[in-house]
Each structure stands twice: as structure tokens, then as C-alpha cells.
Amino acid sequence: MPITDQEIRELEEKAWQLRHDIIDVTVYAGGAHIGGGLSMADLLTILYFRHLKVDPSNPEWEDRDRLIVSKGHGGVGIAPVLACKGYFEFETLKTFNQFKSPFGMHLDCRKVRGVDASTGSLGHGLSMSVGLALGARTLKKSWMTYCILGDGECNEGSVWEAAMAASHFKITNLVTIVDRNKLMIDGRTEQIMGLEPFADKWRAFGFIVREVNGHDFRELDQAIEASKQEKNAPSVIIAHTVKGKGVDYMENNVKWHYGSMDSVLADKAKASVDRMYGKA
Amino acid sequence: MTEVTGTTWTVYDANAMTQAEIYGHVLCELGAQYPEIVGLTADLAKSTKIGIFGDKFPDRFFNVGIAEQNLFGVAAGMAKAGFLPFVSTMAAFASMRACEQVRTDICYQNLNCKIIATHGGISFGTAGSTHNGQEDVAIMRSFPNMTVIVPADGIETANAVRACVKHPGPVYIRVGRGFEPTYYKDENYGFQIGKAHQIADGTDLTIICCGVTVLQAAEAARVLKEEDGLSIRVLNMHTIKPLDTEAVMKAVVDTRRIITLEDHNIIGGLGTAVADVIAASGKGCAFEKVGIPDEFSLVGYPEDLYNHYKLDANGIIDKVRAVMGRDFEADEDWEDEV
Numbered sequence: 151m152p153i154t155d156q157e158i159r160e161l162e163e164k165a166w167q168l169r170h171d172i173i174d175v176t177v178y179a180g181g182a183h184i185g186g187g188l189s190m191a192d193l194l195t196i197l198y199f200r201h202l203k204v205d206p207s208n209p210e211w212e213d214r215d216r217l218i219v220s221k222g223h224g225g226v227g228i229a230p231v232l233a234c235k236g237y238f239e240f241e242t243l244k245t246f247n248q249f250k251s252p253f254g255m256h257l258d259c260r261k262v263r264g265v266d267a268s269t270g271s272l273g274h275g276l277s278m279s280v281g282l283a284l285g286a287r288t289l290k291k292s293w294m295t296y297c298i299l300g301d302g303e304c305n306e307g308s309v310w311e312a313a314m315a316a317s318h319f320k321i322t323n324l325v326t327i328v329d330r331n332k333l334m335i336d337g338r339t340e341q342i343m344g345l346e347p348f349a350d351k352w353r354a355f356g357f358i359v360r361e362v363n364g365h366d367f368r369e370l371d372q373a374i375e376a377s378k379q380e381k382n383a384p385s386v387i388i389a390h391t392v393k394g395k396g397v398d399y400m401e402n403n404v405k406w407h408y409g410s411m412d413s414v415l416a417d418k419a420k421a422s423v424d425r426m427y428g429k430a
Numbered sequence: 431m432t433e434v435t436g437t438t439w440t441v442y443d444a445n446a447m448t449q450a451e452i453y454g455h456v457l458c459e460l461g462a463q464y465p466e467i468v469g470l471t472a473d474l475a476k477s478t479k480i481g482i483f484g485d486k487f488p489d490r491f492f493n494v495g496i497a498e499q500n501l502f503g504v505a506a507g508m509a510k511a512g513f514l515p516f517v518s519t520m521a522a523f524a525s526m527r528a529c530e531q532v533r534t535d536i537c538y539q540n541l542n543c544k545i546i547a548t549h550g551g552i553s554f555g556t557a558g559s560t561h562n563g564q565e566d567v568a569i570m571r572s573f574p575n576m577t578v579i580v581p582a583d584g585i586e587t588a589n590a591v592r593a594c595v596k597h598p599g600p601v602y603i604r605v606g607r608g609f610e611p612t613y614y615k616d617e618n619y620g621f622q623i624g625k626a627h628q629i630a631d632g633t634d635l636t637i638i639c640c641g642v643t644v645l646q647a648a649e650a651a652r653v654l655k656e657e658d659g660l661s662i663r664v665l666n667m668h669t670i671k672p673l674d675t676e677a678v679m680k681a682v683v684d685t686r687r688i689i690t691l692e693d694h695n696i697i698g699g700l701g702t703a704v705a706d707v708i709a710a711s712g713k714g715c716a717f718e719k720v721g722i723p724d725e726f727s728l729v730g731y732p733e734d735l736y737n738h739y740k741l742d743a744n745g746i747i748d749k750v751r752a753v754m755g756r757d758f759e760a761d762e763d764w765e766d767e768v
Contacts, residue, residue: 212512259539267510268539271530277500278535281507284492288468289511308531311500318495 153371157200161367164234165195166427169396171230171240173411173419179226179246181410182255185400187227189331189391190219190298192365194231197296201374206236209263215293216282218267220275221300221329222256223408228265229253237264273306275299276326280316283324294378295324302334305343310355316384317356325377326357326386329364331393335407349388357386364389396423444584444612449605450548452584454482456591457516457546461487464595466514470494472501478518478548498523502531502543509541514595520554521547521563521604525570536600537573544594545602550580551641551693552727553606555735559726563604568698570602571671577601577623578671580692580700582644583612586668589621597623606642606693608732613645613666624669626677632661635750636681639691640667640700642732643741647691650746662750670700678707687716687753691741696721716758720749 168191176182203215219228233240245251252261256270269275279297286293303309316324336342349359358380362369370389377385394400397419411419424430444452461467461483469491475481484491494501498519505515524532524547536543550563571578577597581587587605594601619627629644630651639647644666651662663685665677681688688708690701701719708715722739736742740749
């Protein structure tokens, strides 16, 4: 079923809330990878509130869909979406980064309910996702695996080892989404280590490539639905995003890969988010 | 014929099979018993003998090509999907090329993955240092949650592979490359992960050894008894982690002279693990680590290399005689303390 306008409005509401929560968590944590958290906020929103079959009351449910966020520094985005989904109370995120907190910069799946894999070191998630998908297929299970990659992460050779394997093993029960925000710590991806022609690289590895605006729920939904139906080759969605999306002073600004905010900056950030959603 | 006589499977001739071949056959039998076992390798199905499992269970066998990082990542994913992955490649590649995947994907997430690494130490001596795994034990034992086992021979390999199925969490079992004569005659000697097997008792000196050195140590102890009248205890310390600290301390107290033997860099392996225990105890004893000195190994056939590095019986005899002549600080109060 194509996504309706009403459903898009509901997702927008969730994404607005998630962006507020990401800002709050950045303040609680004393600093976070907020730029990349905001760039994938819409990806997380559509996955958790439209596509992922999960049960927050039973996080280990065998037949759930799996999501591996390979860009593990996006913990500041994942933790609040899991709270919103009901895996734990949002209040617990106030301990973020504090001594003995279950929540650190890179989420630990053995400590945080709902996290399917501990990631952080880049270039690991796609291999684990291929393993999960191969596992599901071998078990003849219908659950899906989703993997979110960072674009800078695709400098890692291991991503392409995994891509080669996904293609060789004809893994079609896996949807890979690249958060193509075009920035990495030291600068623009094309300046530090060029990825283009990025889509062609994936095609050359045997993938069906769909390029979408990663902040447009209709485009994202169509691409995810089509990828789920693909039965001949693995799928990747290159989601063109804006790092820091929603906060005017962070957008496309390499300085906001990681940052801290006081209450003044946080209020300015929330006001900017509100303006984007027409709530100001 | 020396036989591997598991209760449910065919008899293997351990005098005609390498450790790796026995592993391959044992894994096959385990595969029939445990449907959750899957096998993974990176273009070394033949060399590591996991291909024996692959031939029998093609639907549960995955060869990812020459891509070890992906190998361990995929294994981690399959463990998360509920399988029990056995992953095989050479020790050098498991411990170094895929070091971070083993540490972060498997150990950090405490996944039930069993790594059976072949070509350990300098057992592939002619290949040279690119293919030697003389640092693997040091690397693997530094990872939390990891169990590290270096079986003495093919028979003990069979025991270790069987035992690791029931041992939760990541396990690293390191075997050699080629054919080596066995020390053990059969499997029924009470192999237990984490528990040293004393193969000879003695009061003058203890040899703590693992892997290919066990047979050599047993032979050295026999010769030293005949020629020097020495009473040598020999401990097969097949599990490097968790180390049987009780057996180490008993050796310190009973014999006060210890030599460790391993086909591994003398930094970070069995010798270091034993030294840590002795140092922390505050007890003095004469102590010598024998292994590959901190250098990249010479090229050669393993028997020549083991001779060169004093890891064969003759070399061990020389080392024991040297340590027997060494002083250590006596402490007359020991009896009261232990």
C-alpha cells in the first residue's frame, strides 16, 4: 500500500519529536555525534514507525526484523527513537555518558534493549547484516534485516568485502541504506576520499541501487518497499541527506560532526527544527 | 594405530591424520548431532579441513572468499541469527587480518562463535613470517570473553572441538598445519577446558607446555630421568585462558623451578600467562620461557625450526639442565604459607 498523506504527516510528527529528543540527549550526554544523528533521523523514523516488525515488549522476539546501524556513532539518534518506540523510558537517557550508564556514545547491544548489534568501529555492520540475512534464509524465516551505513564509512574495505558477499550469495532479505550526508570528520567526502561515482560502485558489485531524498518519506517508503520486493539481487538505497538536518547552524557544517550544546544553543536548535516543521 | 574413539562416530587413525583433518571429521560428526552448527571459511576449506564439513553439509557451509574481515562479521551475524558458527582460517589471518572483527563483533558481543585456526605458530615454517601465527595466543587472550585453547595433538584437538560446543561464548582453538605424531593414545584422559592435564609427576622441575611441545616435553622428561636422575613434572596446559592457576601455583610450591614451552613468540603467550601468576603470588622460583624469541622466525621445515628454537626434546633437555643449575631466592617460611 502506498503511503498516504496522513501517514506522512504522522511520520513528520515523529521525526519532529525525534529531532527535539536528539538535541536533548546531546545536552544530557555533554556532547554527541549530532550532525549524523540528525541526518539519519528520518531514516530511523520511517524504519521504526512503518517498516520494522519489532515488539518493544519482547526485544529478543525471534521473528523480529533486525536493524544494524553500522554507523554506530549515531547512538544519539538510535537511543531516543528506541525510547519513543517504548523499549525504555526516555528519562533513562538523562544518564547518557555518565559513569556506569548503559548508554554511551556507541550503543552496546548487551546493555541497551532493542539494539541488535554493538557497532561503532566503522565497516563492521554490513558483514554482520549479511550474516543475519544468510541466517534467516538458512532458517527459512521471513524476517528482514536492515542496515544503515554512513557514507564516509564506505571508505572501509570491509564494506566492499560484505557487498561482494551479499551479491555472491544473492542476499535479497537485506535492505542496505546509506546515509549519504556527504561529510566526514575531516571534511567533505569527495575532498577527503572520493566515493563518486558511488551508485556505480554499488551497481558494479551487483546491487540494485535506488537514490532518494533521505528526508522525503514518500521517496524513502517507495524505495524501501521496492527493495523488500527485490528477489534477484541485493538492494541498496542511497539516501541523500543533509548532515545536521533541521538545525540551521549545523546543516552541512563539518564542525557539527560531533558537538556540545548549552541550553542557549539547544533552544536555538529546537527553534530551528520547529521552523522547519512549520511549528514556530 | 592410535584412534580417536568418540562415542558416536567412526574411528580415525590419529597417526595418519593431521590435527586439522581430525578437526574436519569431528566437526562433521558434530554437525550431524547439532543442526545449529554452520561452517565458514575464507578460501581455506581445503587447507583448514573445514571443507570436510562443507562437503557433508553444503547448505550450512559458507565460503566468503579471501576476505577474513567479512568472514568474522558474517559469522557474528549468523550467531545472532541463532546458529553456532565454526570459523576456520589460518591463525595469522584470524588473529591479525580480522583482529578487530574477532574482538569487537564476536568477543564484545559475547557471541557463541568457535574459531578453529590452523597453521598456528611456525608449523607452516617454509611459508615464512607472512603465514606464521606466532602472536595469535597473545592477541586472542587479551580479548575479554575469549577462551584460548592450544591442543597438544590430534586426539586432544578432537576433545577440544567436542568440548567447545558446550562451552558458551567465543572460543579460539589453535592447531598446527602438518602431520605431527600424537602424545595421547586415546581420548579418555579427562580433558576439561581450563584444567591442566598432568602427564608426568615430578619434584625437581615443572615443564608447563602446550601444543606441539607436549610430546617433546614428555620425551625430554623421560630422558632426563634416565640420564640425570631428575624428577620432572610435565603439565599439558592446553587452555591458556582461563589459565589453571592452581596447577601453576602447585608447581611453584612443589618444584620451585618452572620452564614454559610454546610454539609462539615468548611475549604474550603461555609463558607470559604463567609468569603473571607467579609474579602475583610473591613466590620466587627459577623460571624460563622457551618459545620463539622476539624475532620473525627463520624459514625452514618445522622440525628444523623446533630444533633451532630448542622446542624439541634435545633443546628442552638443554634448557632443563641450565635451569637446574640456576639459583633462586630461598624462603624457608614457604611451608607455613601454603
